[in-house]
Amino acid sequence: MPNNEITQLIDKLANSVDIEELAQRLGLSIKRSGGAASTLCIDHNEENPSMRLYPRSNSDKPHYHCYVCGAHGDIFTLVQKVNGLDFIESVKWLASVYGYKQTTSATKKRSVVSEKKKAQSIEAINHTAFEKALNIFKENSPPILIKWLKKRELQTSTGNSAELCVTTKNSLVNHVINSKNYGESRELLGQLESAGLIRSQYTEPSNVSSTHLDIGARYRDFFYDTRIIFPIRDITNLLIGFAARKIDDSSQTPKYLYSPGLPKSQILYRAREASLKINEFVSNGDVPILYVCEGLLDALRLESLGLAAVAVLGSRASDNQAKIVIHLAKTLPEITPLQVRIFLDTDSAGLKGAASTIQALLKHDAERRLELAFVWPTTSHEDLEKIAKDPDEFLKKVTPPTTAKDLLDTHPLRSCSINLRKT
Template sequence: MSSSTVEKVKEKLGIADVIGSYITLEKAGTNYKAKCPFHNEKSPSFFISPDRNNYYCFGCGAKGDIFTFVQEFEGLDFMGALKILADRAGVPLERDNPTFRTEREKLYIAMEHATLFFQRQLGAKSDARDYLKKRGIIEKTAKEWRLGYAPVEWKSLFLYLKTKGFKPEDIEKVGLIKASEKVHGDYYDRFRGRIMFPIFDPSGRVIAFSGRQFEPDGTQAKYINSPETALFEKSKVLYGYDKAKLEIRKRDFSLLVEGQMDLLMAHQIGLTNAVASSGTALTHEQLEILRRLSNKVVIAYDGDKAGVSAASRGWQLALNVGMDVKIAQFPEGKDPADLAIESPEILKASIDGARHIIDVELDHIIRNEKDPREKVLKIEKNIIPYLSEIQSEIEKSHFISKISHEAHIKEDVLWKEVRKREMLTRPITSTYRQPEAQKPAVPRRGS
């Protein structure tokens, strides 16, 4: 990439605008200050100087320009940060360099070719397009999210990528093919007969795929996902994040949906702060990614799954890192994807009316459990774990007096249970917090 591209991008974008789209800035003379996104702090020691076009944190020493900021904040390499910023500045990036600059870049380009291949296949596969239409996905959405189709043949993608000059080892490295068990040195496509959902990194580059079964491929799996690769670390990726991130900050909450289809429908009707965990349990890393943009998360999962299930580790984690976790509840028998098609207004109202996870859980138990002993046991099993993870003692006490009142349990008994649980989980809690504490603030360039 020529240095003039970098300079052009720098000229067009103000550092305060770029950083201000990720974190909240306060004016401080001719500079700006903010709470540092790279270390945990209560009062701002992160300063941005528009004159010098740089930032510096007096707390952790983080420093740099718009490129280092985006790299660090988004967890990207330089090329990824450049892509985000060049798009934003409207500066075209010279692409199709025939010689790959780095091994890693070669892998990204293989994924890009695969995406284009799948997109073309979908264009020629009318029954797959009809299926998407029936599920409510309009063409514009399919294009925007670059949906595709993997033919049912054993090696169509493999052969195609070979004609593009990729070696089998590289195609295998990004998880698109598997080595044959029968013929040494032979390979076959991992995704066959599937509707393909590309998974993007924060800069919008394709790093993995999720394939939904459409034609029989000899497996029973409804969804197949890319394996972990050099480009794809599952625990750090949220589907839709690249398109949702700025909206999460603007609306000050992230909307968490379950699967790819739910996600596409949400964005299609304007819920553009939605991300999907793609069926897996939420990880600490994913929560941290969301928390930096907003402390609030609203869960919009199917039916009864989210709140009214046994207390889930993912939400305990979220409460534990001090997040505000709310649950959107839908009319009986409806899930978010149905509502997005039938009555988007009801879906949006359910999200606006989302309630704290403990309130939802408590209501459910009080309403459904008539036997007093069962009621108490359920509270112990499903609510105490959440309660003990809440960081604020004031909030804790608010919920305890509410539970005491509604379930007729003495407050001191509830406190005792909560403290007991806190003692039990303390070692676990501290392990979960470790990554944050140990995270190097920012690469110390030149030191």
């Protein structure tokens, strides 16, 4: 739910600030003609003012519009562009200039001088934006998601557990546009832009209403087409971003897009779920086994079969990801080693990635909490092109969890600890 205090502050500012007076405060020269106020456009260089300033009316908020380049926005956008601020900073600036108390935690945090505190505040705002975006994505899910899961031969329960959902073209921007409350929609727009989930884009002047404020007119979603959304959470269950897979494999768009700033090399997809699973194994008297694979679907395929798995979201594990695996091992009783099976794609990059991953794990396993091996579903190099290319494909036709476990237990495992262990 939107922060009521921020929403109310946004509404108060939008209902009281005179945009012409604000423009003058920002150092813009005003030219009046026939009762209308114009100024030089803030988005392009020009000699004659083409940016019209529209005051608040009973049916609209104060805003500006350039008749040459189509620049369009409200008082917050104006402050952002002229002063080089983000949305929350523009709210804070306006509240200070026009004498409104900043009682919200978000605006107070932004007033802290410390760069570290400022960065933490931005992260908190982004996490809030991610959660709000996830709720919007979930509104689009059935029946597209159900159809896609069936095509991938995954159970609906797997999709639910992983919080899979769908985004269609401009899901987020359309949600903002269709919101009936200006304060809520403006706050959400600012948060989504700060998190990189929506981006401004050039819009032909004729495509934007000049006399009416359209806050979503110059924006598009970062995930610009219909995609399956994979929420990415860290080991503490904090939502830190998204991966988005295209549904139509025949299209020329990238197969995967990741939300801007997602620290892929510092996280393991499904690490929290894997931690719970390996500890469940120990509680039941079973051997704790963790599979380390490359892709999102690889991890979910193994997880759907009752196995503990994480994905490195690349061809090899980084040092930070290796440290997370060590952390998972340390959640187990000290006398119980964690069996880690590297299960990457069956190509030359996967083979090199497996060796690199095991080296990273051994480098950080000072207390020898791991037992390492890698899964390679072939017995000869000549068979390489005949086998499944990844764990998802290899296990797709395996349904009972016991069958999958038996298959992987009896399948040749290449032990790497002897050759790569530090001496």
